[in-house]
Amino acid sequence: MEMLHLRYFVAVAEELNFSQAAKKLHMAASPLSQRIKDLEHELDQQLFNRSTHKVALTQAGEALLPLARDVLDRVSSIPWKVREAARPGRSTLFVGMPAGVHPALRERVKDLEERTRETAELKRWPGGTAELVADVRDGKLALALARLPVTDPALEVLPVMTERLGAAVPADLFPGRTSLTVADLTGLSYVADSADSTPVYFDELDGRLAAAGVKKRIKLSSSGYAGIAELVSTGIAFSISMLDPGSPMQLYRLDNVTILPLEDFEATLETGLVWRADRGGHGGDLEGLVSRAREVFADPLET
Incomplete structure (x- = not known):
């Protein structure tokens, strides 16, 4: 699992819209959708219920969201914590x-x-x-x-x-x-x-x-x-x-x-x-x- 997969997942989970999440990430919606599918395949869990008009988190997606946010927060805090110490x-x-x-x-x-x-x-x-x-x-x-x-x-x-x-x-x-x-x-x-x-x-x-x-x-x-x-x-x-x-x-x-x-x-x-x-x-x-x-x-x- 790569850090980008978690970042992509969090963006979609926050927007509940693949197009809006793709815009936020400065990428196209199609590769974003594929990355989410790759993550779902790796976890062997469906993370989103998708329909023509609505995207919603599944139970597995709701469980992953706070974990993913915590990992991303910890990783992104590394540079400033190192700078602060040095x-x-x-x-x-x-x-x-x-x-x-x-x-x-x-x-x-x-x-x-x-x-x-x-x-x-x-x-x-x-x-x-x-x-x-x-x-x-x-x-x-x-x-x-x-x-x-x-x-x-x-x-x-x-x-x-x-x-x-x-x-x-x-x-x-x-x-x-x-x-x-x-x-x-x-x-x-x-x-x-x-x-x-x-x-x-x-x-x-x-x-x-x-x-x-x-x-x-x-x-x-x-x-x-x-x-x-x-x-x-x-x-x-x-x-x-x-x-x-x-x-x-x-x-x-x-x-x-x-x-x-x-x-x-x-x-x-x-x-x-x-x-x-x-x-x-x-x-x-x-x-x-x-x-x-x-x-x-x-x-x-x-x-």
């Missing part, structure tokens, strides 16, 4: 930062850097939410700001900011408007970034838009927020973005792009600070850092 004095620790972090959150990260300067040097590390969460889970990052939800039971999550979202639309189609309804958007295509770059929350948002009547879609593979702004500016699409003028996402706004609130569609993006529970708890190597972080981020921000 490092002298002041250390360098990394804080994950996803794209578009609000300046107010950046100021709090800088405050945390100042408060920990005597014991550790904090460095910022960029990445997408899924990648940053995985790096925290694997002990490569001490902390990370991440777009919620984050459901990994090995991690603790402290909500730190809620940002209101609006529709980024072609300005010439809505002159003089200060708000929109979902019905105003049905003639446009909803454009989102690649699945690997988009927080999980936007998958849910996409489904809510479809249920509300927005049916047309444009999926981009790698052009990022700048590419989305280009499509919106041409007048054929809209996207969902932060309403706050102070958000760095506003820097991607081009001519003929405006961001307006939606009257009948509530949308907010939440950001949390995440860390490994065993590292931040009593006796963990990040206990002091997490204690200071709780002080710095004690009052969640809203825009």
Whole structure:
């Protein structure tokens, strides 16, 4: 049995959806399904009941899940425990930062850097939410700001900011408007970034838009927020973005792009600070850092 088999099993068990688990693991669903079958063959136990519309853990799968999580937690804790035992004095620790972090959150990260300067040097590390969460889970990052939800039971999550979202639309189609309804958007295509770059929350948002009547879609593979702004500016699409003028996402706004609130569609993006529970708890190597972080981020921000 390989460690990857257990990691694949836990991902499917948490998502109860092979496609979503494959996305989380950055792989295709077909090889993931085969790896699970290989594990079932080795254990001589069926781990999942599969049907067209539902995936559920069997009794054997429910028994394996806490064991697999414990093994993965123990293995992934080895690097930081070794570093903690070997490092002298002041250390360098990394804080994950996803794209578009609000300046107010950046100021709090800088405050945390100042408060920990005597014991550790904090460095910022960029990445997408899924990648940053995985790096925290694997002990490569001490902390990370991440777009919620984050459901990994090995991690603790402290909500730190809620940002209101609006529709980024072609300005010439809505002159003089200060708000929109979902019905105003049905003639446009909803454009989102690649699945690997988009927080999980936007998958849910996409489904809510479809249920509300927005049916047309444009999926981009790698052009990022700048590419989305280009499509919106041409007048054929809209996207969902932060309403706050102070958000760095506003820097991607081009001519003929405006961001307006939606009257009948509530949308907010939440950001949390995440860390490994065993590292931040009593006796963990990040206990002091997490204690200071709780002080710095004690009052969640809203825009």
